[in-house]
Amino acid sequence: MHDDNINPAVFLLRVVCHDWPDPLARRILLQLRRAANEGTTDKKPTYLVIGDHLLPYACTSAKASELKVEEDMEALRGARWPLLANLGAASANAYWMDMTVSHFPLTTVPCV
Amino acid sequence: MQVTLGGQERTLPELRSLAESAGWRLIRVARAEGSLFAHVVAEPGPLPSRSVLGTPFPSAATLTAAEDGEEEIPPAIRERGATPAMDMMGAARTLLRAGAGGKKGSSGESVWARWMQRKFYADENDARRGPTGLTGEKSTPTPSQGGQGRGLLKKVSQYFVEGG
Numbered sequence: 001m002h003d004d005n006i007n008p009a010v011f012l013l014r015v016v017c018h019d020w021p022d023p024l025a026r027r028i029l030l031q032l033r034r035a036a037n038e039g040t041t042d043k044k045p046t047y048l049v050i051g052d053h054l055l056p057y058a059c060t061s062a063k064a065s066e067l068k069v070e071e072d073m074e075a076l077r078g079a080r081w082p083l084l085a086n087l088g089a090a091s092a093n094a095y096w097m098d099m100t101v102s103h104f105p106l107t108t109v110p111c112v
Numbered sequence: 113m114q115v116t117l118g119g120q121e122r123t124l125p126e127l128r129s130l131a132e133s134a135g136w137r138l139i140r141v142a143r144a145e146g147s148l149f150a151h152v153v154a155e156p157g158p159l160p161s162r163s164v165l166g167t168p169f170p171s172a173a174t175l176t177a178a179e180d181g182e183e184e185i186p187p188a189i190r191e192r193g194a195t196p197a198m199d200m201m202g203a204a205r206t207l208l209r210a211g212a213g214g215k216k217g218s219s220g221e222s223v224w225a226r227w228m229q230r231k232f233y234a235d236e237n238d239a240r241r242g243p244t245g246l247t248g249e250k251s252t253p254t255p256s257q258g259g260q261g262r263g264l265l266k267k268v269s270q271y272f273v274e275g276g
Contacts, residue, residue, distance in 0.1 A: 019119040022130055029134030030160075038156045045155050048136050054143060054150040055123045076143075094148040098121035 007037045007046070014051035053094040056086040127152060135159040 011032045017025045032048060039045025056076055079087050122130065128138050137157030143150040 017127070017130070018121055021120065025130055026134045029131060029136060033135035033156060033159065036156045048131075048154040050127065050131070050152040050154065052127070052150065052152070053121050053148045054127065054141070054152070055121050055148060057123065091148055094121055 003035075004037075007043070008035070009044070010047045010049055011036070012049045012051070014049075016052075017050055018052045053097070055094055055098065056091075058084050058086050058088070124152075132157060133160055 036046035076087050079085050136154040138154045140153040
């Protein structure tokens, strides 16, 4: 639980979330959220920094994004017609990683 | 770890749904140039409600209850959850392997054939299954007793419990 005497500036989760299916990753994030300081006008909140691969879509979407960052991140830098928005095979490694792990049935993970 | 624990890589919308379901709001994303690796910054956002947060260490039961709740889990996450179909695939693979290994049921059929039989004639089987399991004989369909309302999944797990 959050303790007013302890004010962590940042929680850093580097290649942690990608090890877990959503319900268990949520459990980790919730625990950190409870310990986080929400911040006030004169005090910064506890930030969370997640380091993970972020898979871009192969195509850009016409739909307006709710979040500004999603527009910025939609196509990789330099990826303009006739290149795919994710630069195709040039960035295949992260997708391979996802395909390698995704054969594992989630139902065998307790608590899912 | 990623393989063992059933991890996955995520798109930004997926990560955003996940973070928001745990009370974190994404505010900034930076991807390393030439790589898909990114650092995502989030700040505390509105907390998801009630049960999950009331428990210091949410148990499996609490989390499952949260999954059942309507408003707490964004659809993007709900869609990634395990489905009966996935469980069936796992069970089917296991049985196929057992069948290929020559393991036979009591009546000489392959395990796979028995599983298929149970799948398609489940209600009849429920009615006439004794402690020794299937007889393998053809019999006229009888009204099911206690077999109604049971899902296919239950039948498959029951199959394993019985040591089929």
